Amino acid sequence: MSLVMSPVTGNKRTLADVTVQNTILTIPESPDKQRSPKRVCRLSPSNVSTPKLVSPLKIAVVCSSNQNRSMEAHNLLKKRGYDIASFGTGSCVKLPGPSVDKPNIYSFDTPYEDQFKDLKRKDQSFYTQNGLLNMLDRNKRIKHKPERFQQNKDEFDIIITCQERVFDQVLEDMGTRSGTSCKMTHVLNVEIRDNHEDATLGAFVIHELVREVRRRQKLLQTVFLLWQFLFIYFDYNKHQICPFFLFNPY
Numbered sequence: 001m002s003l004v005m006s007p008v009t010g011n012k013r014t015l016a017d018v019t020v021q022n023t024i025l026t027i028p029e030s031p032d033k034q035r036s037p038k039r040v041c042r043l044s045p046s047n048v049s050t051p052k053l054v055s056p057l058k059i060a061v062v063c064s065s066n067q068n069r070s071m072e073a074h075n076l077l078k079k080r081g082y083d084i085a086s087f088g089t090g091s092c093v094k095l096p097g098p099s100v101d102k103p104n105i106y107s108f109d110t111p112y113e114d115q116f117k118d119l120k121r122k123d124q125s126f127y128t129q130n131g132l133l134n135m136l137d138r139n140k141r142i143k144h145k146p147e148r149f150q151q152n153k154d155e156f157d158i159i160i161t162c163q164e165r166v167f168d169q170v171l172e173d174m175g176t177r178s179g180t181s182c183k184m185t186h187v188l189n190v191e192i193r194d195n196h197e198d199a200t201l202g203a204f205v206i207h208e209l210v211r212e213v214r215r216r217q218k219l220l221q222t223v224f225l226l227w228q229f230l231f232i233y234f235d236y237n238k239h240q241i242c243p244f245f246l247f248n249p250y
Contacts, residue, residue: 112140
């Protein structure tokens, strides 16, 4: 199985105080390899305490129902020490049911624990086989219930969506908000198919993306501190030192 990331050019949108970049994650299907429910939720949360934050960046990961893709990335980034939150943008939470036309529907106020008990009561064998009970068991150990992005007013440095439709919904909601801090927010999309295996691979891609942003941010801070030192050390009026930047920080 190969993992390919390619930037999508010509599909950028901008809002005031928002920088937008769309990135696609493509995971080719393998015809000779069937997906196994035993491989889902491999990033189950451990019982160790939350590690010390490694970056001041506030990050949000958003999918449709705040169940699979965003929670897999939430789990991994939390373990790596990032200030992370996760959300969904749908009007309700939808989980696969016994058939395509009979999904399990819950409100965003329904705790993961209640969803877990409801599916276990309906058909424990079926929902264990398709991985939903394992997923909900992981989710309830990360936070109490799913959250809807449109109902949250926190500010984030980076918002990463897991689907282009979700990306558009996030931009639409942000366009209706009245900014108070004039703080820049970077909104990026990593296209991830909504299944357990791709969600796991997508979480690692998102982690690499965030780690690269953090590395560039630290380098920018070093350059800025060096510039401050030069500004103070030399006589600015005589030497006419001009500020410069070596790279785009993001």
